[in-house]
Amino acid sequence: MAITLTSDDAKDWIYKGEGGANLVLGYCGSSPFLVGKVLRVHKVLRSEVQSVIERKRLFSECEQLVWGDIPQLVKSTSKEIAEQVFAVQVMSPLLDSKHIDGGVPIFVTKEFLESVEKNVHTQRPPWRLHATEVDLLSHSALLMSDHSVFSSGSLKDDVCVAVEIKPKCGFLPSSKFIAKQNAVKKSVTRFRMHQLLKFHQGEISQPSEYNPLDLLSGSREQINQAIAALFSTPYNNFRIFLNGSLIFGNLDGSDSSKNTVYSANQSGEIGASIEDQIKVLIQGEFGFRLATFIELVSEAIFRSGVLDRLLAVQKLDVFDIEGTIHVYYNLISEPCMVCKNLGDSESVQKYYWLHTLSFEESLKIVRDFLIAATAKDCSLMISFRPQQKSDSSQDFIHLESSKQTFDYKAYFIDLDMKPLDKMVHYYKLDQSIVSFYTQCGIQVNNDAVAESL
Ligand SMILES: O=P(O)(O)O[C@@H]1[C@@H](OP(=O)(O)O)[C@H](OP(=O)(O)O)[C@H](O)[C@H](OP(=O)(O)O)[C@H]1OP(=O)(O)O
Ligand SMILES: Nc1ncnc2c1ncn2[C@@H]1O[C@H](COP(=O)(O)OP(=O)(O)OP(=O)(O)O)[C@@H](O)[C@H]1O
Numbered sequence: 024m025a026i027t028l029t030s031d032d033a034k035d036w037i038y039k040g041e042g043g044a045n046l047v048l049g050y051c052g053s054s055p056f057l058v059g060k061v062l063r064v065h066k067v068l069r070s071e072v073q074s075v076i077e078r079k080r081l082f083s084e085c086e087q088l089v090w091g092d093i094p095q096l097v098k099s100t101s102k103e104i105a106e107q108v109f110a111v112q113v114m115s116p117l118l119d120s121k122h123i124d125g126g127v128p129i130f131v132t133k134e135f136l137e138s139v140e141k142n143v144h145t146q147r148p149p150w151r152l153h154a155t156e157v158d159l160l161s162h163s164a165l166l167m168s169d170h171s172v173f174s175s176g177s178l179k180d181d182v183c184v185a186v187e188i189k190p191k192c193g194f195l196p197s198s199k200f201i202a203k204q205n206a207v208k209k210s211v212t213r214f215r216m217h218q219l220l221k222f223h224q225g226e227i228s229q230p231s232e233y234n235p236l237d238l239l240s241g242s243r244e245q246i247n248q249a250i251a252a253l254f255s256t257p258y259n260n261f262r263i264f265l266n267g268s269l270i271f272g273n274l275d276g277s278d279s280s281k282n283t284v285y286s287a288n289q290s291g292e293i294g295a296s297i298e299d300q301i302k303v304l305i306q307g308e309f310g311f312r313l314a315t316f317i318e319l320v321s322e323a324i325f326r327s328g329v330l331d332r333l334l335a336v337q338k339l340d341v342f343d344i345e346g347t348i349h350v351y352y353n354l355i356s357e358p359c360m361v362c363k364n365l366g367d368s369e370s371v372q373k374y375y376w377l378h379t380l381s382f383e384e385s386l387k388i389v390r391d392f393l394i395a396a397t398a399k400d401c402s403l404m405i406s407f408r409p410q411q412k413s414d415s416s417q418d419f420i421h422l423e424s425s426k427q428t429f430d431y432k433a434y435f436i437d438l439d440m441k442p443l444d445k446m447v448h449y450y451k452l453d454q455s456i457v458s459f460y461t462q463c464g465i466q467v468n469n470d471a472v473a474e475s476l
């Protein structure tokens with residue numbers, strides 16, 4: 024960690040976005056080392072702000088066993104170092120290092136974090152602001168390339184349009200450990216069912232039209248359909264940036280009708296606005312550019328095969344949470360809370376087998392589940408620019424429809440390790456999602472369709 028950011032540097036960092044766990048800042052100063060970079064700063068739940076003394080250990084004893092074969096990971100002295108090591112040593116070999124940017128942890132002072140938090144206060148979405156704050160006890164943050172621009176730094180005249188996609192889980196589980204009453208999980212995506220629950224809870228004004236199975240299908244036509252659906256209901260699954268600035272979607276990722284950038288339902292207006300803004304990248308008549316852009320994004324996903332790899336990693340979740348939760352209890356050496364509440368002897372027998380697995384087998388299953396969980400929650404950023412040299416070493420796409428060639432780069436972001444102590448949460452959330460769907464989901468589904476007519 025060569026540099027330290029202090030309170031004098033805070034003015035050069037502006038709000039770029041945030042998720043549940045991190046605040047991301049863009050650099051607007053003139054240091055050549057930092058131009059084209061973003062800083063990913065940890066947040067904590069306001070309800071869980073801890074003192075230095077209470078601070079939880081980075082890895083519990085059990086987690087040290089799960090990740091024990093990656094010594095650098097379990098020996099990490101900060102969350103940022105752990106994130107970098109996890110992205111580079113665990114996710115990168117699975118997803119291809121060409122699509123991974125582990126970033127560099129750098130030191131930040133408490134005064135820097137306090138100033139930045141104050142400066143970005145008004146730009147933060149109210150519901151994020153209410154729930155989380157910058158972790159002032161962090162001594163470091165992760166410096167990464169800004170993947171919403173094509174080349175970091177020098178090439179000021181570069182034109183770049185980038186998309187950010189959060190694909191979520193792109194397969195239907197088929198584990199025999201899925202309980203009979205939850206069999207619907209094998210035919211309806213978790214994303215769809217979760218959308219209906221979110222709709223019921225008032226978090227979104229309509230269920231998303233996007234289907235992860237299409238995006239991760241490997242079929243050009245279905246990928247195209249998925250991207251078109253993301254335009255209708257982007258939520259936190261889709262954003263577009265022009266030269267690093269958001270031009271479509273929401274920074275806070277929630278329902279666009281509640282938090283303005285563009286309203287998802289005014290597709291005519293959005294279409295016009297986007298058509299206008301992407302003309303720097305896509306040539307052609309007004310009215311045709313958006314379709315060409317959708318074709319470009321779909322083609323990049325299809326040809327790069329980047330999501331095929333992501334899907335394979337997601338599928339490391341072989342047993343589904345309904346099987347893995349039992350194995351988790353083997354690891355923490357506690358009585359299984361799920362078996363305790365099982366009624367019929369047939370199920371008891373079915374899950375008994377999972378409790379006979381060895382410690383090493385259990386470690387592997389839980390570890391694969393956690394890796395898959397990261398792959399189900401990460402995002403992909405793809406940046407495009409008009410091709411500058413035909414002998415460019417960059418990946419490129421030629422579109423016959425617009426007779427243009429584009430360079431592109433694809434990077435995964437948010438490849439953080441999921442904590443082991445989230446397993447019970449995963450189980451409970453899964454059960455809430457599926458039981459809501461089986462009890463009232465179909466009704467909600469019909470109501471949502473009726474409302475949108
Ligand atoms: O459980 P899910 O599928 O709702 O995923 C959570 C995401 O919700 P969403 O994609 O909006 O449905 C959620 O995203 P939002 O905060 O809703 O934007 C987070 O990504 C969360 O991960 P973490 O707790 O920040 O590490 C995600 O939690 P994980 O399940 O990936 O741990
Ligand atoms: N390297 C990057 N380049 C450009 N923008 C980025 C980069 N990393 C993150 N962002 C922006 O910041 C937002 C939040 O980042 P990130 O997804 O890492 O946060 P998070 O809190 O870990 O998310 P989650 O809620 O999924 O856990 C992203 O949605 C993206 O718009």
Ligand SMILES: [Zn+2]
Pocket residue numbers: 348349352359360361362363374378
């Ligand atoms: Zn059990």
